Amino acid sequence: MSEKPEKLIDKKGIRLDGRKADELRPLKLQVGVLANADGSAYIEHGKNKIIVGVFGPREMHPKHLSQPDRMVLRCRYHMAPFSVQERKSPAPSRREVELSKVIREALEPSVFVDLYPRAGIDVYMEVLQADGGTRCAAITAASLAIADAGIPLRDLVVGCAAGKIDDTVVLDLYDAEDKLGAADVPVAIMPNLNAVTLLQMDGILTPAEFETAVGMAVEGCKKIYAMQKEALRTKYMTVKEEAEE
Amino acid sequence: MPTYFEKKQLVTPGELLAEGDYIAGENSYMEGNKIYAQRIGLADAENKKVNVVALRAFYVPKTGDIIIGTVIEVGFNGWTVDIKAPYTAMLRASDVLSRPFKPQNDELSQVLNAGDLIVAKIASYDRAHDPQLTVGEPGLGKITRGQIMRVTPTKIPRVIGKKGSMISTIKQETGCQIILGVNGVVLVTGKTVEDEELAMMAIQKIEAESHTSGLTDRISLLLKEEKSKREEKKNE
Numbered sequence: 442m443s444e445k446p447e448k449l450i451d452k453k454g455i456r457l458d459g460r461k462a463d464e465l466r467p468l469k470l471q472v473g474v475l476a477n478a479d480g481s482a483y484i485e486h487g488k489n490k491i492i493v494g495v496f497g498p499r500e501m502h503p504k505h506l507s508q509p510d511r512m513v514l515r516c517r518y519h520m521a522p523f524s525v526q527e528r529k530s531p532a533p534s535r536r537e538v539e540l541s542k543v544i545r546e547a548l549e550p551s552v553f554v555d556l557y558p559r560a561g562i563d564v565y566m567e568v569l570q571a572d573g574g575t576r577c578a579a580i581t582a583a584s585l586a587i588a589d590a591g592i593p594l595r596d597l598v599v600g601c602a603a604g605k606i607d608d609t610v611v612l613d614l615y616d617a618e619d620k621l622g623a624a625d626v627p628v629a630i631m632p633n634l635n636a637v638t639l640l641q642m643d644g645i646l647t648p649a650e651f652e653t654a655v656g657m658a659v660e661g662c663k664k665i666y667a668m669q670k671e672a673l674r675t676k677y678m679t680v681k682e683e684a685e686e
Numbered sequence: 687m688p689t690y691f692e693k694k695q696l697v698t699p700g701e702l703l704a705e706g707d708y709i710a711g712e713n714s715y716m717e718g719n720k721i722y723a724q725r726i727g728l729a730d731a732e733n734k735k736v737n738v739v740a741l742r743a744f745y746v747p748k749t750g751d752i753i754i755g756t757v758i759e760v761g762f763n764g765w766t767v768d769i770k771a772p773y774t775a776m777l778r779a780s781d782v783l784s785r786p787f788k789p790q791n792d793e794l795s796q797v798l799n800a801g802d803l804i805v806a807k808i809a810s811y812d813r814a815h816d817p818q819l820t821v822g823e824p825g826l827g828k829i830t831r832g833q834i835m836r837v838t839p840t841k842i843p844r845v846i847g848k849k850g851s852m853i854s855t856i857k858q859e860t861g862c863q864i865i866l867g868v869n870g871v872v873l874v875t876g877k878t879v880e881d882e883e884l885a886m887m888a889i890q891k892i893e894a895e896s897h898t899s900g901l902t903d904r905i906s907l908l909l910k911e912e913k914s915k916r917e918e919k920k921n922e
Contacts, residue, residue, distance in 0.1 A: 479744075498744065498772035509814075512772075551700075553715075553724070557746075558813055560772035588699050591742035593713065593724035596700025633700040633722065670698045673726055677696060677741050 445621055449606040456618070462611045465601070465661055470582070470672035472589050478565075480590025482672075484582035487615055488572035491579050493586040494565045501561035511554040513561040516545040518579055520568040540576050547580050547600070547629045547639035553593045562592060573616035574602045580629045580639065581665055588673055596631035597669055598638055601661035603628070603654040605646060610653045612661045626651070628658035632666045689736070691729040698726055703736050713738035728897075745771045745839040745869040747808050747817040752826075754834070754867035755819070757802045760795045763787060767804065767819060770836075770869045775817040777806065782821055803829040805865055805873065825865075832863075832875030833882050837893050839870035844896040845889055852892065852902050859909035860885040884912055 450456050460466070466487030475481035478494035501507035518540040522528050533541075548564070564587065566579045577600030584598040604614040606622035619625050624644025630637050646654060689704040691697060701723045703714055710716040713725045714736050723729065727738040747753075747769065755767040755775060764778040779787040779794055798804065804819075805826050811817035821827045837845060845866060846853050857864055862876035862885040872889060876882040888905050895901060 480742075500772070500774055557772045559816075588726055589742060591725060591740065591744050593715075594699035595715070595717075595722070595724075597698065631700065633702060634717070670701075673698050674696055677726060 472676045480586045482582040482585035486578040489578045490570040493582045495586040495590040497562035498557045498560035507559045512557045516541045516564045518566045524568045524571045551598045573619040596633045599662045599666045600629035603658035612657045626654045694728045697723040697729045709735045711735040711737035713740045743840045747811040751808045751868040753869040754871035773816045775819045777819040841896045855906045
């Protein structure tokens, strides 16, 4: 990182990367990118690049981890050594273990876990390039990959963050804003059911600011949700067109 | 009591399908009085029942299903069988040997060994127990010849066709015996390898174009064309 710039957002409300306060980074979503996984998805969220592979439902290994009344969802969030500027050790760090848990808890409410007791689903998220907001991008892609595996879902889960830089509440922080800004609020929701599955806050916000931030993140989620649905449809679009003939 | 989709509309999980006096059918669920989709698929309403024909799903065992599985382990009194489902199935030795089974006399791996393929029927399965298989019926048992291919389980009904029209067309044209495992594994046994390949090509085509209409006629035409082509080659 170079030295801290004087201002993260200028008088006109333009941020360091040229975005407005309530603007998302450009997004690209793709479904079914891996041949050997049961379901897969790829997301490019700004400079974030994350690939997700899903296996299952299949028999749980080791067996003692299986639950007699429900299916177990196992998530692994992992950053590639080349995903950040300083080489990251490939061994799972404290942060990755925590994020894996947080993401699992964000995805679990969307899956009908009680339909297939004793079975397990494995979700592997591999961060190829990180630029802030990876947990939200990973959730968005993981949910798509689970849907692609044919696993029944209540709704797709979509994640997006909001935060505060200088004195302004803004949407979708990238790495520099996250590190130098005042606060970061990642949110994941199931838009059709109007349910929040992840809500974290890092930093200091007044209650009023917090509410604006959450509202902003939810709006961002809804925008991403539209793209998420589109990405899932695109894979099967040819099917639909021919069925209409 | 409106519905929010057109017939055969492509829906994604979580999409609101209907509200009010409807019943959630296949691949859909009810929350309050609203019906949502569970899987990606094509929505359809039948009377008051809202269904989604899934485009992506996996096999879930059902008692009475004929399946094709792979033996993965030889145990003390039976075999563990991979049936391409969330659960592995058990096949008991006494079921195969059709006489009391004694570990001293019988060496199980000589009957079925790891890697063997079997056609079997699901004898029992419920939430609390892994599926049990049986081979005690004609047509079931170890597979000794033929070729295996995999089809998405949701498309097996399409390969069968209306009242078996599709599958009987393929059988007639190629002279192959075809066993469709409900779990998406298909066994094709013919007189020659060419016959088998012809049948497999037809099944692959059905899988790729399962959602189009008039498929049975097109498949029968395709098989006839391919056959005459091969005849010509032979005569040359």
